[in-house]
Amino acid sequence: MNVEYSYEKTGYSNILAPKIPELTIKNLLGSKQKSLNVLLDTGYDGFLVIPEEIYEDLELHTFEVMEDEIPIVETFSGEKFILRTANTLIEVEELLDETIIEVDTTPYCKEPLIGRQLLELFIAVLDGREKILKLEYPENDV
Amino acid sequence: MPNVLIRDVDTDTYTNFKAKAAQEGLKLGEAITKAMQVWMESKKTLTKKDKQRQMNLLTYRKLKTTLHKEYFGKWILIGQGEFLTSGDTLDPIISKIKDLKLEGEHCFVFQVGKEVQKRTFGFGRRVQR
Numbered sequence: 001m002n003v004e005y006s007y008e009k010t011g012y013s014n015i016l017a018p019k020i021p022e023l024t025i026k027n028l029l030g031s032k033q034k035s036l037n038v039l040l041d042t043g044y045d046g047f048l049v050i051p052e053e054i055y056e057d058l059e060l061h062t063f064e065v066m067e068d069e070i071p072i073v074e075t076f077s078g079e080k081f082i083l084r085t086a087n088t089l090i091e092v093e094e095l096l097d098e099t100i101i102e103v104d105t106t107p108y109c110k111e112p113l114i115g116r117q118l119l120e121l122f123i124a125v126l127d128g129r130e131k132i133l134k135l136e137y138p139e140n141d142v
Numbered sequence: 143m144p145n146v147l148i149r150d151v152d153t154d155t156y157t158n159f160k161a162k163a164a165q166e167g168l169k170l171g172e173a174i175t176k177a178m179q180v181w182m183e184s185k186k187t188l189t190k191k192d193k194q195r196q197m198n199l200l201t202y203r204k205l206k207t208t209l210h211k212e213y214f215g216k217w218i219l220i221g222q223g224e225f226l227t228s229g230d231t232l233d234p235i236i237s238k239i240k241d242l243k244l245e246g247e248h249c250f251v252f253q254v255g256k257e258v259q260k261r262t263f264g265f266g267r268r269v270q271r
Contacts, residue, residue: 028236029245046261061191062245065252066202066220083261087232087251100232104261115261 002136003095022093023114025050025058025103030089032058036112040133042126044115047101048090049083051112055105060086065102081106095137096121143171194248197223202250214255221249 025048026033034054055061065085083104091098101118125134163173188196198220202209205225209218219226219235226249227238235251238244 027245028232028251029239031245041263044261044263059246061195061248062221062239063251064195064249066250 002134005133005135023048023112024091024093025054026089026091026098027058027060028063028087028089028100034058038112038114040119041113041115042119044113045117046083046104046115047118049104049106049109049113049115051109052105052107054112055084055086055103058088060088060103060105063087081108090118095135191248194221194223198248198250201225209254215253217251217253219249219251221247 023036023038024033025036034057036050036054038048061084063086065087083106085102085104087100088103089098090096090101090103099121121137123136123138125136127134159173159177160170163170166173168176201220201223205220209225213228216228216230217232217235218228219238221239221242221244226242227234229235232251239249239251
């Protein structure tokens with residue numbers, strides 16, 4: 001499966017970034033779910049970071065990863081803070097069936113971002129000239 | 143962002159604060175914003191979920207050595223301040239959460255000893271302090 005995504009900015013961000021239009025996130029019971037438009041942040045090496053409101057809405061605190069297992073996060077400027085992390089299910093339309101990943105949250109996150117660990121599930125081509133992000137999930141992995 | 147005039151600030155505290163902010167390379171407004179955020183955070187009262195989290199954390203701390211010795215690699219569920227179940231997969235954990243109607247309550251669900259990659263936010267521009 002191979003899907004191309006817009007590289008242009010989304011309506012709610014002033015920063016140019018590619019996006020994946022439809023990522024569905026569910027809690028492990030499958031009882032709560034939400035569709036997210038997410039931005040790709042290649043400087044973030046987790047799977048997915050979401051604002052606290054979404055984390056609470058999906059009741060992800062029921063599936064939290066022990067904080068000892070989650071290292072303190074460091075930003076480019078050297079600031080450190082602790083994340084809350086939960087196991088969750090995600091699905092990407094036309095591309096990825098239900099998969100368990102770790103989702104992070106912090107009060108400082110204002111919009112959902114996907115990071116390199118999620119990107120590493122795919123073959124990703126960032127075509128700057130065409131302003132397109134191409135994601136491929138190899139058929140033999142399905 | 144608003145410009146504010148603040149009266150009745152203690153002179154010594156203000157002088158020291160301003161010097162410290164300069165030393166850290168922060169504008170006074172930035173430093174005061176951070177100080178206000180820290181102060182507000184410290185005033186937060188604990189919610190029911192926060193209390194559950196603390197209880198679960200305490201249980202984990204007590205059991206940590208045993209878990210790493212006897213349950214290494216297994217999925218663990220800690221909730222209601224107790225070690226509730228373990229399994230080789232997530233299935234028994236999910237069943238237990240359903241059986242005990244724990245959805246919405248704080249629980250820890252994790253694989254003992256699983257290495258979690260360190261998180262770094264490259265430029266941190268959209269993860270704002």
